[in-house]
Amino acid sequence: MGHGTAVPEPTEPLRPAAQRGTIREDARVVDYAIDARLDTETHRIEGLERITWTNRSRVPASELQFHLYMNAFSAEDTAWMREGRGSHRSAMQGEETPWGYVDVQSVTTVADKAVLELVEGDDPTVGRIALPTPVAPGATIELDIAFVTQLPEVFARTGYAGDFVMAGQWFPKVAVLESDGRWSNHVFTFHSEFYADFGNYRVILDVPSDRVVGATGIRVAEEEDGDRIKLTYEAELVHDFAWTASPDFVEYVEVYDGIKIRQLVSPEFWDDAPAHLAAQIEALDSMQARFGPYPWSTITIVHPPGHAPGAAGMEYPTLYTTSPAYRLPGPVRELAFDQRLDGRFTTVHEFGHQYFQGLLASDEFTVPWLDEGMNTFSNTLVLEDAPAGEWTVKIAGHPLDVGDLLRLDMRQIEGRSIVDQPADAFVNLEGLYGRTVYRKTAAVMRSLRNIVGHPRFDAALADYTQRYRFTHPTADDLIEALTIGLQGPQPGAGVRLSGPEVADHEAVQLDVADFLRRGLRTTQRVAYGVRWIGNSKQVADAGWHRDDDGVLRETPEPQSREPEALVVLERTGDFVTPVEVEVQFEDGEVERSWWDGQPTTTTLRWPGRRVERVTIDPDRHLELEAIRYDNHRYARNARQPEGPADDLDVLTQALVLSMLGGVGP
């Protein structure tokens, strides 16, 4: 069995220069050459790595700092395990081999064979090596490091399950030395992921010869020796190297846009492979068009076996793990329930990380939203770009689109959590991390994109993604790029929202930086409502007034009075943002305008007209606004459409009739 197994391996890890987009010359910081041998009895990897590290900072480096991520699983009192308490995404720590670790056994300099020592930090996921001689800016040092990695039974992305191995974060990896000489080497905590410099990898994996292996990069050589095989992989300009092996994997290979897409499928999920391929292609099409070319020549999609769900849903350079697709029978999907959020969305999401962290290699510990949140936002665009359209879930033919789902999520966290925080600011038990970092970020970006217009926003974001490829962008980099991209470089100038019929001095403008600050760095909630709507008579001057001589004189009641439409809008949340308002008059005419939302209430008047309905944010731009039912209001006696209360009446009747009919007579 297998599909497309005859497709040859690309000859280069990167796509041809004309297709891979721009690559900064200073992107490459650290190279790894690793010899690794997998012992399938002990589930250990014995490794020897040669690290070639260049000091790209402005100051000499007197030490090298390291990530030792696998040590997160070495004991129950590590920072990661204290937070995770033995489980991750519902997968439980194994009993056969609960613990995993990486043990650095020797460190020597290549140049003079000096023996150095790696000292672990208070938390064993970080370590440092004091250098005998500082490495000057621009200079390079080579170290040989021997290590042993014990794989745990997989419950949190990395480890083994039976014959299946998913080796992620398995070798000692150099931390990032920032340009100012400060090391970014964060303890590996439950929500934090990874941060590393780009470089080239050449990795030789020595595994049993019956294993089907997938890894970051391309396979350049293989050498069989009895019941073992040595596979050599090369990857260029990546910041990590992961691999997987199983005797049960079945290959499903296709080439798209010159990229070899190789799925390693556990047999029970074989039928899912075409659906995942379609999702992968949709993601490629959408993200390449929006964020620039995917630079590497391969994508490896791993379908972990059913007994290793803890390995599912994780990204590494050019390789990621996905989760099962749950496709219901066609009639059920058509009549009752359908969704696009199963493993196919996992595929879109994990591939999206090839951009948002794979290419735009932000610090996932300090600014997790910059990859998880921006990636989730980009995933929603993939869904909308796909031929299936904007829906995510359909119940009885009624769609919930991305905005609907985000609103339901925002309701759970509104006023409670700030996006722009380090990963360890989120407590696992509070359950706010995913909704805040992933979904609130997406809601902020989608709301902004809706308000300023899709083409304008897309151009600004494309500028950011192109400019910061193969670098470590910060939150401020993105905010600045969007602010300048949307409203220009002049401070104080906003994005004009009002139509051309409104004079400049009255036009409503959006301050992009302020919008992003409120959305990402505060707990402010977006909430607008219609406080009052009605029709009155215009105020004239009937009654008693003093004339110029101070004498009271009566002005008679006018023979007829013109009506006046009145609407009172209210901002009940503390997030101030312009919002569009739609008013429908009794004569059927519909009019739209923008309210800047600055005061907490505003009264709108239309002399000579009678209003029937007002709707705030009629195009549902503000996906941050969790509660929308108070956005619509009708004048007294206006005819109203049936609403959700009427729907629930009908649903209840149907359920009661169904129950009565189901049990008897």
Add this chain to the structure above:
Amino acid sequence: MSALRRVARAFPMLLGLWLGMVLLAGLAGAGVGWMGHAAVEPFGAAPDDGHALFRVLELLDLHRSIGVAILGSAGLAAVGGWVGWTALGGFIIARLAAKPWDEVLRVGVRRLPALGVQALWHALLTSAGLALLAIVTTPLPVLARVPVLLIAVAGSLLAHDFVRAQLCLHPVERPLHPMTAVRGFIAAFSSPGSVAAITALWVVQLVAVAAMPLLAARALGPGAGIWGVRLAAGVGLLAALWRIALAIEWGPVRLDAPSESAEPDPSADRSPTDAEDR
């Protein structure tokens, strides 16, 4: 008289039962609708913009008590329905047997205790049997298990209908005894053709039951319609009555122990109350 003709002759009863169901459902729906309107007023519904499902979920999320009321209504309907249909069983069977109204009332009232006890035995035996069957058929693929379970439920319904019809229309020596229920099962599953016919009607009833919430859900949004749901309820009711009429048509069956009772008189279409009265 054919079973369908029995149902046709009892059309006023069918209509009455259907109207009763519609009325009960309408009351429950009105209560929930009132809660929903009270929760969102004075705000109005949005113009139709394709987000009807979101608006329903938003309302349920904001006011969880409405969800509880809906589920409570459905649960009450299930439990109340079981009790109610059990209580009405005697009347329905007597009417389908073309008894005059005074006898319908007499049978319905006098046979109520026995019908209640037999309904309990039937529920116990059916639950145990289905659980056992579910375990035994575990190795089978789903596509094979579902028909097996459907046939089993249909057979069980036929068994209960046999017992109820017998209790209402013919003398039964031990009307409260569990063996009477057991013999109903024996009688039903001794006739595969009958079980097959009942399965067909049971599937119609099931489809109608499943169609009702689905039709309501598909009709969300402005202009939500209830008449399709009510029509489905009528179809389900018709199928159920037809099923009972078939049991009457195929009866009487042997529900007494052979050594303890004489062969039932197949020509008997007399009320047990007649026998008791004699």
